[in-house]
Amino acid sequence: MEIFLTYLKVFAVGGAICMLGQILINRTEMTSARILVTFLLLGLVLEITGAFKYMEEFAKAGVTIPIMGFGASLARGALAGVQEEGLLGAITGGMKAVSGGLTSAIFFGFMFAIIFKSKTKKI
């Protein structure tokens, strides 16, 4: 029962965030790059204000899987880096925190683009 409730929260919050993105798309006709940047910065701000920690406790992957989680990790890494190494940490901390995700995105992106030959795009 406990696990069912967790997944319900993840589904509801994650879905609501994506729906918010869809509302932005409908209302402003923003391109996907702008939408992603907006949510990244939103996650960054939420992390700085301390709200993200509580949202993460409540909805777990519901807030970390959306791109907001990426922004929050960047801010958290930068602030942790500052406490450890000062100015150097401010520069290296953010990327250290997201290095796994960013590296895998570029690596898999390159590999799959080579493996899967381009098909004519429908839609």
Add this chain to the structure above:
Amino acid sequence: MEKEKYLELVKQTIPKSSLWKTLLPAFIVGGLICCVGQVVSDVTKLIIPDIDKLSLGSVTSIIMIFLGSFFTGLGLYDKLGHYAGGGSIIPITGFANSIVSPAMEYNREGVVFGICAKMFTIAGPIIVFGIVSSVLVGVVGLFL
């Protein structure tokens, strides 16, 4: 007169129905992708019980990015995005999709100017904004 009335009726009805037609799939698909992320995280935790929280987050996003890239490669993710809109863009799998999709599309222009240059058409701004803002946050954090 008839025409104007008709056009007004169209204006009133079209946005509402299309709003629900786009919001509901975005909600359901986005929620499901987040649930997949939670499953990945929970299973990783089962396999490696003493993993710390930061590494667990990294492993989860690496696996999700792998899945997003893979299904983009198969051509399925873009089909999903046609129906789900924001539901497939906002999750981290959408970030992976935004890298693989243009890279595949410009494959024929060569490895350097096709794949390597074009894979950042959408992801580039995100990475730049992310890095710049994280440094700014860090520098401000120095004085707090």
